[in-house]
């Protein structure tokens with residue numbers, strides 16, 4: 001008899017929870033006429049000038065391995081882009097190209113974490129940010145945002161106390177799923193704390209351009225110096241509607257480059273040349289597109305506020321950034337899946353369950369408002385009705 005496969009895999013891998021957003025999505029995709037608001041992406045496909053850059057690269061036969069850290073042209077473009085955005089100089093040696101934001105966070109975590117390390121994650125949080133340290137054998141400490149007057153906030157005193165016992169912080173601001181955004185003072189206080197204690201900061205800034213005031217969210221990149229224990233992760237997925245391309249980057253102290261280079265070699269070797277060529281076009285010519293997208297989301301956000309802002313028993317938090325609305329729904333059980341599955345089947349709209357984002361997400365739903373205004377308007381009407389009638393489900 002063969003030995004059992006299921007009982008013989010890595011216990012760490014076996015213990016990982018299945019993504020409950022996927023469970024919802026799989027069911028939703030099997031149902032006709034459902035408007036999906038469960039995933040974190042818009043329905044805008046990558047603009048033509050970016051696609052053409054990839055096609056040109058392919059036509060030129062750029063189909064071979066590239067340097068581990070990315071092609072020089074993309075690293076130079078990213079350094080120049082960040083120099084302009086953050087008003088301080090970046091060098092291409094501070095930039096490493098990755099295969100997506102997810103890969104960027106994994107590489108950052110592999111660089112600094114070892115089994116048994118304590119890692120603080122601010123919650124509710126994108127599930128990957130908790131799964132990655134767990135996969136590496138680290139212990140995740142969830143630090144919940146406070147909720148008051150329809151706003152999320154970070155209690156800095158309590159937060160710095162918890163950080164004292166940790167090796168690393170994984171912070172995502174602007175945040176998925178809450179839309180919470182750390183202010184300049186908080187970012188500065190966290191980096192000062194790291195300078196005093198050696199705490200590693202892995203900062204996931206994939207939504208830094210999805211802000212409704214100004215051009216970027218407060219960023220650790222503004223402060224980064226070569227001695228800092230800080231790695232900033234970013235992605236082309238959200239800002240340039242390139243989720244399927246799997247392209248991202250890291251900004252880091254130069255001393256980390258040799259280690260990161262090895263990790264990239266043994267994870268994925270390199271990003272494809274034609275995808276990186278598309279990345280160059282996005283960075284060098286993508287600003288107008290990005291601004292149009294943010295303007296579209298600004299209007300979407302006001303549609304959400306109008307539809308869901310005044311529902312009895314529903315709290316819609318302030319949304320300074322991202323394309324997510326996070327709703328606290330009175331009476332929603334800790335496991336909101338049955339409610340959402342029912343909503344998908346009967347109301348033909350689907351959202352993500354709050355508990356997918358950690359314990360602090362229980363009792364909440366996440367709505368991604370990245371879809372076009374016509375679909376969003378219908379989806380919000382359906383969602384409004386489902387939430388009003390929820391007494392019959394919850």
Ligand SMILES: Cc1ncc(COP(=O)(O)O)c(C=O)c1O
Pocket residue numbers: 040100101102103126172175176204206234235236237243246247248
């Ligand atoms: C906070 C956060 N980080 C990272 C990612 C992953 O982005 P990518 O598509 O670049 O892997 C997402 C995607 O939803 C996200 O919300």
